[in-house]
Amino acid sequence: MSEIPLRSPDDVMRFARLGSAHPTRLSFLRQLVRRAARERWRVTRPVWRLDDAGFGRAVYRVATPARIYSLVAFSTPLDESRRTDRVIAQAWDTSYVLYDGEPCEAELDRLEANAPRQEAGRYGPRDLVLARANKSVRLFESVVAALARGEQPDPDTLAGVGYLLRTTAVYGNGKFGIADRAGVAGRPELAAPFQAEMLAVWLIRSFTLDLADHIARRRAPDRAAALAPDLRRRMGVGNATGLGMAPYLVRHPALINNWFLARETALARVRNLPVADAAARADFFAALSAMQRRVGAWTTLDERLSAAIAQLRSDLVRLAEAAPLRLASAPLPWNALYAFAERELGFEAQEACVALLIEPHGDLVDALGDSMSADEGEDLRIDGAISCAQTAQALARDFRWAFATDFSMRAAQARFWYVSAEKLEPRLGERYEEDGAELELPVAVARDMQAFAQALRAEPGETPLADFLLRQPQWRHLARRARIAARCPYSEIRENLIDAAMRPVDILRAKLAFFGAHNFDPRSDRWLRIALFAGEPMIEEMAGARDADAAA
């Protein structure tokens, strides 16, 4: 019997699937949780100096086998008129630095002089991550009030929001002077993508919950309750994510290839299993039940996603009904279930099915997490000895999807991506209504690859690519993309990213699912809110974790 292949990039790298992505056990926060449990990371709180209103500083110390990391947290008063989730904000309720080691008092003072100012501050090589978070005004005070009365907050209200604070930016990799990723990427605990950022957010989660307990206790020392452990575990950290993340995926083709390739390889391995043993079936149904509970509580004001969630709920019921028979069928029972999902269910449920199939098979797939980083230095190399004709052939082979769009249509070029002078962040402009298209970011890969191919065809076929690029250096970045695409099948989002109908939230969701986000809540077609770590164990539990799977 022939092997079930990986799903085609022509299928996977489309908005319909990117915008339906679900986190899997390969998601970055799940990788971090497993490692922390396996290595029994130990968390203590050596500094907790907060006043009655919860303002002051705190330090969470994390001992891993090789190193110590510290989350330094500052909680400061925030004038209500300055409260905004946008990245352009200038003041926040809380600010954070993930510090490499244990900060002394002088270092804490240095961080306190800078972290609350965020981008306006300067940071050093021991500062690994910089972040800030605002309270969920709706929920934070009601939780504190309930705890101060000695009561637990309403679980349904908690579930409806899913977090007490939400981050509005989490910066890593050298921004504003913090440590470069290259300097720490060799550490096993930080080798997978975004592990330092995930660690910071995981610790921020504990701080937000401890902060609520603290204020309630100071408000009513005699009768205040602490948030119950099961409710703590349900809460995550919110995040508001806008357009800044979208060009990142285009800018890092080899990296995103490795993310998708790992997930698709995991799925293919499971689909090719000859049997579904009892333990794996039990784990699958447990994961399905957990997903049904989560999806049951998933709400959004976005009409399009609301409809998709409604269909997902009914599709998950159908999946649960179909699974016993499919998983008992031989050969390739997991593939039979996936084929059912692909044939009978919507994209949301199909991508949910991907996560559910992978979930019981840690032994088979978890090592793929090690392949999700990328050494992008190699990506700058160009083989200038190949001819223009060979390059054009490679484009025809690897960018066939890019040639499907007719860019003479106005709608196909309706948008352009740029960096805003005021915000210094990527933005999306309307080409026919706004100025600035001449400063467009190189995100329109489909359009530009068509133009590159046309320029190559205008050359004598035998011309070496090096000679061509010497005369026409405007194609140089595309020659690099072409070289990457030849070996990285999932390196490109196979859509027109400047089309009038393009929805950036589809791209954002795909990236956030790889982070491990749940509760996607689009607030427009350009930004959304999510929760990270909701339902995951608290980092303080890791020291006593019996094994990684139990913890995760």
Next chain:
Amino acid sequence: MIDVSLNEVESLAARVARSCGFSHGLSDDVARAAVRLAAQDRPWGEALERLAREAARFAAPGEPGGRPLCPVRLGAYLLDGGAPDLGAAQVGLPIWLGALVEDAMRASWVGGDLVDAAPVRLERPARTPPPTGTRATISPARRDALLALAHKIYVPESATSRARGAGGGRVDDE
């Protein structure tokens, strides 16, 4: 002096290179070369500012006229496997050529890091790269000058773009 990360060097250099007319691909080459210079504690900031100022007076290999060769376009061509006959041609700001091709070959010239232009001798294989640091420094004034250059590739807000927005709501009321 300001202590900066190498990622900041890379990002700033790419934007400055774009602002003075280099293509996206060549700007990535400049960025990588700037990181090399910075990590070797060489004058990356001054070299970058001069590149931005002088790029327009350089010629690409093969172009007519008596202008110095552009170190970026020449370096990229060499990296791609091109084999130009340099002879005694003057190469503008050869520090950039040396940094661009460092992995593949050794470039040497007379006059030091910040010489305006000089004939360059190329040898393969590359020399053993010098030890590199993990941080860089730059003066506040030079950083401001480079940030001002980088600003040229940003798009000012318009009434339309402001109205469309991109991030969260103005007031977080939830």
